[in-house]
Amino acid sequence: MENNNSVLLEMKNICKSFPGVKALDNVSLTVKRGTVHALMGENGAGKSTLMKCLFGIYSKDSGQILLNGKEVSFKTSKEALEHGVAMVHQELNQALKRNVMDNIWLGRYPTVGPFTSEKKMLADTAAIFDDLGIHVDPRTIMSTMPVAQRQMVEIAKAVSYHSDVIVFDEPTSSLTEEEVEHLFRIINMLRDRGCGIIYISHKMEEILRISDEVTVMRDGAWVATEPAAEMTMERIIKLMVGRELTNRFPPKDNEIGGVLLEVEGLTAMHSKLRDVSFNVHKGEIVGLAGLDGSGRTEVLENIFGVATRKSGVIRLHGKEVKNRRARDAIKNKFALLTEERRATGIFGILDIQENTTISSLKKYKVKGLYLSRKKMEESTEWSIRAMRIKTPSQDTKIRSLSGGNQQKVILGRWLLTDPEVLLLDEPTRGIDVGAKYEIYQLIINLAKEGKAVIMVSSEMPELLGVCDRILVMSGGRLAGEVDAKATTQEEIMTLAAKYA
Ligand SMILES: Nc1ncnc2c1ncn2[C@@H]1O[C@H](COP(=O)(O)OP(=O)(O)OP(=O)(O)O)[C@@H](O)[C@H]1O
Numbered sequence: 001m002e003n004n005n006s007v008l009l010e011m012k013n014i015c016k017s018f019p020g021v022k023a024l025d026n027v028s029l030t031v032k033r034g035t036v037h038a039l040m041g042e043n044g045a046g047k048s049t050l051m052k053c054l055f056g057i058y059s060k061d062s063g064q065i066l067l068n069g070k071e072v073s074f075k076t077s078k079e080a081l082e083h084g085v086a087m088v089h090q091e092l093n094q095a096l097k098r099n100v101m102d103n104i105w106l107g108r109y110p111t112v113g114p115f116t117s118e119k120k121m122l123a124d125t126a127a128i129f130d131d132l133g134i135h136v137d138p139r140t141i142m143s144t145m146p147v148a149q150r151q152m153v154e155i156a157k158a159v160s161y162h163s164d165v166i167v168f169d170e171p172t173s174s175l176t177e178e179e180v181e182h183l184f185r186i187i188n189m190l191r192d193r194g195c196g197i198i199y200i201s202h203k204m205e206e207i208l209r210i211s212d213e214v215t216v217m218r219d220g221a222w223v224a225t226e227p228a229a230e231m232t233m234e235r236i237i238k239l240m241v242g243r244e245l246t247n248r249f250p251p252k253d254n255e256i257g258g259v260l261l262e263v264e265g266l267t268a269m270h271s272k273l274r275d276v277s278f279n280v281h282k283g284e285i286v287g288l289a290g291l292d293g294s295g296r297t298e299v300l301e302n303i304f305g306v307a308t309r310k311s312g313v314i315r316l317h318g319k320e321v322k323n324r325r326a327r328d329a330i331k332n333k334f335a336l337l338t339e340e341r342r343a344t345g346i347f348g349i350l351d352i353q354e355n356t357t358i359s360s361l362k363k364y365k366v367k368g369l370y371l372s373r374k375k376m377e378e379s380t381e382w383s384i385r386a387m388r389i390k391t392p393s394q395d396t397k398i399r400s401l402s403g404g405n406q407q408k409v410i411l412g413r414w415l416l417t418d419p420e421v422l423l424l425d426e427p428t429r430g431i432d433v434g435a436k437y438e439i440y441q442l443i444i445n446l447a448k449e450g451k452a453v454i455m456v457s458s459e460m461p462e463l464l465g466v467c468d469r470i471l472v473m474s475g476g477r478l479a480g481e482v483d484a485k486a487t488t489q490e491e492i493m494t495l496a497a498k499y500a
């Protein structure tokens with residue numbers, strides 16, 4: 001048995017600067033054996049950067065890292081892995097064209113002459129998967145697997161290195177509830193074996209449930225480290241934001257007008273979405289609730305035309321619109337913020353301004369081919385301000401922003417297309433509590449301008465706090481509709497189970 005709760009990892013006075021940003025300012029973190037240590041902070045607080053300094057992706061400017069009492073300074077992530085430090089990234093970075101086994105063992109499998117022993121590799125992989133309860137064929141090509149499974153492969157890789165320290169950077173943002181439970185079982189198992197787990201997430205409930213200790217960072221600095229058992233949600237929020245956040249939702253003062261959007265008999269070609277009909281009024285915020293796989297995202301995708309409709313009619317202002325592809329939909333004044341925005345929406349090598357204005361270029365045209373730089377700057381500035389995007393400048397490359405701030409840029413991009421109908425899929429996923437408030441306020445303001453908003457969210461309090469009406473999906477069908485002010489979580493859950 002390991003000496004439980006002895007110090008495993010110490011990071012002392014870590015500093016790290018990027019051009020124009022002091023990302024880490026004297027941050028210290030101590031992780032004990034056999035514990036889960038949560039790392040929290042607003043978007044851009046420096047959580048991922050701190051972990052990347054540990055993992056050999058960034059080199060720290062100053063400070064000390066001690067692993068089992070010995071100073072270490074990994075130059076590459078391979079070196080970190082070989083010394084028992086593993087990291088499951090916010091953005092999975094895998095060789096997608098190769099299979100599962102290759103991703104786990106690449107570059108280190110014992111060879112027999114010039115050959116790797118495929119058979120032993122298969123057996124070893126199977127043994128780890130068995131241990132972790134992962135049901136995946138090790139020969140599957142990565143690109144054909146859903147994100148959740150790819151993440152499991154990453155965890156298996158960490159385990160295969162017999163890692164002592166495992167960092168999870170927002171691991172659950174695209175997992176279903178069931179997958180989250182599986183992940184938590186694995187994390188608890190690793191903890192019981194004496195690993196030190198560092199867990200980054202914006203989901204308060206998760207943090208309070210899984211962690212033993214919580215460290216909060218703000219603006220690149222350490223703020224507090226306390227036992228999770230003594231923490232409350234209010235206290236964490238206060239430490240993160242630096243002030244009391246008395247309300248999690250802004251007051252609702254949007255006025256609901258006449259019918260703007262009519263959806264009739266929406267049935268999908270390639271999913272089980274069947275016969276969905278509803279209206280959305282001008283100035284109304286309609287929520288789409290339901291379990292994972294109930295068809296919420298499909299409703300948005302079918303309206304927007306990125307998924308193929310089998311039948312059904314969509315009318316805007318009483319006139320039929322035919323969105324056959326995204327381009328039609330944008331022209332017809334629809335906007336869709338997708339759930340997988342980091343994978344599908346980001347032009348990494350372009351800067352913030354380009355990423356912000358790319359879908360609304362028409363707005364900036366002056367005289368033929370020219371674009372007004374000034375107008376583009378103004379729009380980008382609006383977006384940065386409205387959502388408190390943390391960036392040194394507009395010409396910073398988007399990929400150097402923190403994960404949550406990248407998401408805000410993409411949301412800004414869609415808001416700038418002046419849509420009449422906004423389709424938002426999990427608009428606050430990966431966004432910190434303070435910025436969530438700003439985004440709720442933006443959504444309410446858009447409704448006040450007379451736009452129709454449909455938003456999918458897995459967070460029930462968010463639907464109850466922001467929406468006027470909530471439609472509940474179940475098994476690809478519309479199971480019912482409730483008034484957000486009068487309903488309860490129980491009522492929504494009951495409807496969600498209706499055809500599931
Ligand atoms: N490669 C880089 N180049 C320039 N700046 C960077 C780079 N990586 C991070 N930063 C900056 O460092 C700061 C901290 O970013 P970091 O990604 O650590 O935040 P985070 O706490 O993980 O936020 P989130 O919750 O949004 O993921 C941000 O201001 C970010 O823009």
Ligand SMILES: [Mg+2]
Nearest residue numbers: 048090402403
């Ligand atoms: Mg991060």
